[in-house]
Amino acid sequence: xxxxxxxxxxxxxxxxxxxxxxALPTIFTASSAAAFTNxxxxxxxxxxxxxxxxxxxxxxxxxxxxxYELAVEHLNGGGDGGMMNTFSSKALQGNGIMGKKVEYVTGxxxxxxxxxxxxxxxxxEKDSAIMITGGSSSGVAVAVQGLCQEAGVIFMAGxxxxxxxxxxxxxxNGFRHFFNAYMSGAALAPVLQSLYGSDxxxxxxxxxxxxxxxxxxxxxxSTESLGWETVNTVKTPLAATDFSSYIAPVLNSGADVLxxxxxxxxxxxxxxxxxxxxxxxxxxxxxxFEIVVPLYSRLMARGAGENVKGIHxxxxxxxxxxxxxxxxxxxxxxxxxGFPPSQAAHTCYVQTLLYxxxxxxxxxFNPCAVAEALEGFEFDGMGNGKTLYxxxxxxxxxxxxxxxxxxxxTSEFDLLEVVEVTPAAQVTYEPDHPMFAGGELGAxxxxx
Amino acid sequence: MDAIILxxxxxxxxxxxxxxxxLGLTLIFGTLGVVNFAHGALFMIGAFCAVTLSRILxxxxxxxxxxxxxxxxxxAKVKTTYVEDWLGPEMGGAIIDWAVPLAILxxxxxxxxxxxxxxxxxxxxxxxxxxxxxxLVTFGLAIVLQEIIKYFYGANPxxxxxxxxxxxxxxxxxxxxxxxxxxxxxxxxxxxxxFAAVIIGGVFAFLQFTTFGMVVRAGMADRETVQLLGINxxxxxxxxxxxxxxxxxxxxxxxxxxxxxxxHMGMDFLVLSFVVVVVGGMGSLPGAVLxxxxxxxxxxxxxxxxxKSILPGIDQIIIYLVAIIILLTRPRGLMGRKGVMxx
Numbered sequence: 001x002x003x004x005x006x007x008x009x010x011x012x013x014x015x016x017x018x019x020x021x022x023a024l025p026t027i028f029t030a031s032s033a034a035a036f037t038n039x040x041x042x043x044x045x046x047x048x049x050x051x052x053x054x055x056x057x058x059x060x061x062x063x064x065x066x067x068y069e070l071a072v073e074h075l076n077g078g079g080d081g082g083m084m085n086t087f088s089s090k091a092l093q094g095n096g097i098m099g100k101k102v103e104y105v106t107g108x109x110x111x112x113x114x115x116x117x118x119x120x121x122x123x124x125e126k127d128s129a130i131m132i133t134g135g136s137s138s139g140v141a142v143a144v145q146g147l148c149q150e151a152g153v154i155f156m157a158g159x160x161x162x163x164x165x166x167x168x169x170x171x172x173n174g175f176r177h178f179f180n181a182y183m184s185g186a187a188l189a190p191v192l193q194s195l196y197g198s199d200x201x202x203x204x205x206x207x208x209x210x211x212x213x214x215x216x217x218x219x220x221x222s223t224e225s226l227g228w229e230t231v232n233t234v235k236t237p238l239a240a241t242d243f244s245s246y247i248a249p250v251l252n253s254g255a256d257v258l259x260x261x262x263x264x265x266x267x268x269x270x271x272x273x274x275x276x277x278x279x280x281x282x283x284x285x286x287x288x289f290e291i292v293v294p295l296y297s298r299l300m301a302r303g304a305g306e307n308v309k310g311i312h313x314x315x316x317x318x319x320x321x322x323x324x325x326x327x328x329x330x331x332x333x334x335x336x337x338g339f340p341p342s343q344a345a346h347t348c349y350v351q352t353l354l355y356x357x358x359x360x361x362x363x364x365f366n367p368c369a370v371a372e373a374l375e376g377f378e379f380d381g382m383g384n385g386k387t388l389y390x391x392x393x394x395x396x397x398x399x400x401x402x403x404x405x406x407x408x409x410t411s412e413f414d415l416l417e418v419v420e421v422t423p424a425a426q427v428t429y430e431p432d433h434p435m436f437a438g439g440e441l442g443a444x445x446x447x448x
Numbered sequence: 449m450d451a452i453i454l455x456x457x458x459x460x461x462x463x464x465x466x467x468x469x470x471l472g473l474t475l476i477f478g479t480l481g482v483v484n485f486a487h488g489a490l491f492m493i494g495a496f497c498a499v500t501l502s503r504i505l506x507x508x509x510x511x512x513x514x515x516x517x518x519x520x521x522x523x524a525k526v527k528t529t530y531v532e533d534w535l536g537p538e539m540g541g542a543i544i545d546w547a548v549p550l551a552i553l554x555x556x557x558x559x560x561x562x563x564x565x566x567x568x569x570x571x572x573x574x575x576x577x578x579x580x581x582x583x584l585v586t587f588g589l590a591i592v593l594q595e596i597i598k599y600f601y602g603a604n605p606x607x608x609x610x611x612x613x614x615x616x617x618x619x620x621x622x623x624x625x626x627x628x629x630x631x632x633x634x635x636x637x638x639x640x641x642x643f644a645a646v647i648i649g650g651v652f653a654f655l656q657f658t659t660f661g662m663v664v665r666a667g668m669a670d671r672e673t674v675q676l677l678g679i680n681x682x683x684x685x686x687x688x689x690x691x692x693x694x695x696x697x698x699x700x701x702x703x704x705x706x707x708x709x710x711x712h713m714g715m716d717f718l719v720l721s722f723v724v725v726v727v728g729g730m731g732s733l734p735g736a737v738l739x740x741x742x743x744x745x746x747x748x749x750x751x752x753x754x755x756k757s758i759l760p761g762i763d764q765i766i767i768y769l770v771a772i773i774i775l776l777t778r779p780r781g782l783m784g785r786k787g788v789m790x791x
Contacts, residue, residue, distance in 0.1 A: 053603065054603050055603075058602075058604050059603075062602075234753060239716075241707050241713065241716055242462065242707050244462075245455070245462075245748045245763070246751060248451075248455060248458050248751075249451065249454075249751075249753050251629070251630070251631075251632055252450055252451050265604065265605050265710070268607070268708060269605065269707055269708065272707075276615075276634040276636070276637070277617055278616065278617030281617075283629070284629075303604065303607060304607070305607045319519065320519075330519065330520070331520060339519075340519045410516070411518065411519065411524065
């Protein structure tokens with residue numbers, strides 16, 4: 001016969017100790033799990049580079065990826081440090097981010113919103129990416145920015161030029177260094193007026209998605225304020241490759257300026273078609289017919305070949321700039337890859353450094369701490385002169401370049417020349433400007 | 449009126465490409481009974497034949513020019529093409545300039561060889577399988593070919609210019625009594641249309657006026673009887689597959705200056721070309737050509753602002769809309785034969 005020593009007091013004591021024992025790890029893990037999404041716990045931190053590797057913007061995507069890889073190399077102390085040496089903030093030490101080695105995963109957005117979201121989601125959930133960056137299509141950027149807001153990670157937009165990215169679709173977790181369509185219009189208008197006068201009739205061909213719509217709206221507003229008349233605005237599918245049926249009606253429209261609100265492969269094809277149809281040799285209303293490409297890049301200029309000669313547009317940055325920061329970046333990139341970087345590469349490199357710097361200054365990877373460090377941050381030494389990350393809409397304000405296709409290029413890279421540097425003040429607008437109205441930043445989401 | 453003429457011209461060059469691809473598709477379907485979804489990829493490979501020859505002709509060696517600097521400030525490397533070095537700048541430059549027309553000669557053996565390998569290596573094993581299997585395997589093949597091109601040439605469009613003499617545009621309006629600059633049309637697109645007409649005429653003449661063509665036509669009408677006469681019809685049909693591949697390839701070569709070739713261009717044309725074949729009538733060569741031009745012109749008209757202002761987005765669906773109407777009223781297509789794909 002066995003005798004039990006179990007007493008009421010003993011049972012309570014044992015239960016209390018066992019309960020505390022069971023609860024103890026839960027208390028600790030609960031506190032760490034509740035911190036923020038993908039809090040890095042080991043010796044490394046993972047960034048997610050989500051770029052178009054296929055589709056009409058694949059050229060930009062490839063260059064963006066090169067820039068990200070260069071930025072990671074510099075952050076981890078490799079190479080010559082590039083713009084880390086010229087950046088006005090000296091928080092970065094070349095020891096990763098806060099001592100954690102920077103690693104990265106890549107995804108292909110395919111220039112499609114659903115594919116981009118799926119790829120970003122996979123990087124956040126499977127690869128524990130703490131920050132997502134990339135772009136080249138505003139439709140994609142807006143979609144991924146929304147996903148990052150929901151997931152509680154920071155989104156550092158790459159090449160996205162639509163007003164909506166930091167306008168009606170802005171998010172507290174999203175930040176854009178690249179300029180926007182409004183800024184292109186504001187920078188281009190005075191140059192177009194001095195070149196082509198105030199009595200012009202413009203015909204717009206516009207890529208049919210968020211970027212095209214806002215660029216068309218911005219350029220129409222800025223050119224009409226000069227006195228220009230808008231003859232027609234025609235939307236073209238993003239997937240279009242032959243623009244001849246859209247170009248042909250321009251011939252008899254009475255327009256004397258064609259504005260191509262196209263980018264990447266779209267612009268290469270539409271400009272080529274326009275030149276094939278003899279638009280550049282045409283005289284209308286007693287004036288030379290002109291073509292304007294409001295958003296320009298060297299990669300597009302290379303694709304369009306000699307068709308770009310003499311055509312004006314705007315750009316965020318150009319490798320021929322002679323400030324110390326631009327020269328340092330061109331040297332790093334050029335020595336690694338054998339050719340100068342594009343504006344897409346520049347903005348992506350800068351965004352990666354800005355994120356790393358904000359984390360270091362905040363002393364935390366928590367997205368809300370990082371957002372706070374970026375909001376209202378003024379910096380220099382990144383190739384665009386003095387720049388402000390405005391707190392109200394997370395848009396960078398800096399100088400904008402007006403460029404022209406070079407008539408006599410001296411090399412295969414020497415395709416554009418800077419004709420004017422428009423000061424930041426001239427392209428700055430109020431946060432509640434009608435073109436940017438309709439959205440709220442909302443509250444920062446740390447996730448978890 | 450000038451806008452209408454311009455859209456007709458515009459539709460003709462697009463229709464030329466549709467007609468050439470659809471002609472090849474119909475040839476393969478009519479002879480071998482195979483629904484070849486890899487045909488668009490053959491068009492794309494043709495365009496890349498032009499790119500490849502252009503690159504071969506532009507092969508160059510580098511010399512250092514101490515008087516010039518590159519973007520990093522180092523002494524610049526100056527490229528000189530071997531062709532210009534061997535033949536002199538004038539002759540060499542002219543050959544490089546004419547890379548696309550020269551690629552016609554380059555592409556014919558390449559395309560026939562690719563067609564022969566495709567047919568003997570893969571497609572012949574699917575002759576007796578259902579059409580669904582043929583579609584799956586040829587579609588898979590198209591994706592493989594696309595990815596191979598993407599691997600070697602990248603994902604971006606590659607500008608491939610027409611010869612200098614054809615780069616301008618032609619003022620059609622003046623010829624027809626309109627104001628100057630009212631109807632301007634690029635020379636190369638006219639060249640493309642004329643080229644397509646010659647190729648289509650050549651294929652029809654080959655089938656109509658040669659003994660080989662006569663046997664092939666007999667085989668298309670009654671394969672068993674021709675075989676009972678002791679003729680190796682399979683061998684002739686394999687040759688026809690090679691010819692169809694060459695037609696698609698030639699269409700691609702000459703299309704390269706119109707739109708910069710990219711690895712996906714075949715798919716862009718393939719779906720529309722299948723609609724063209726169905727509208728023209730499965731197995732009907734004249735039907736394929738007629739439907740190609742008809743749908744090209746209709747698509748061009750649907751892009752007119754006057755029409756889009758009444759029916760927004762019509763330019764995106766016009767071909768499919770017309771296909772539905774034609775198939776509802778003439779289920780065998782415009783010139784379809786009784787019994788084709790009706791078992």
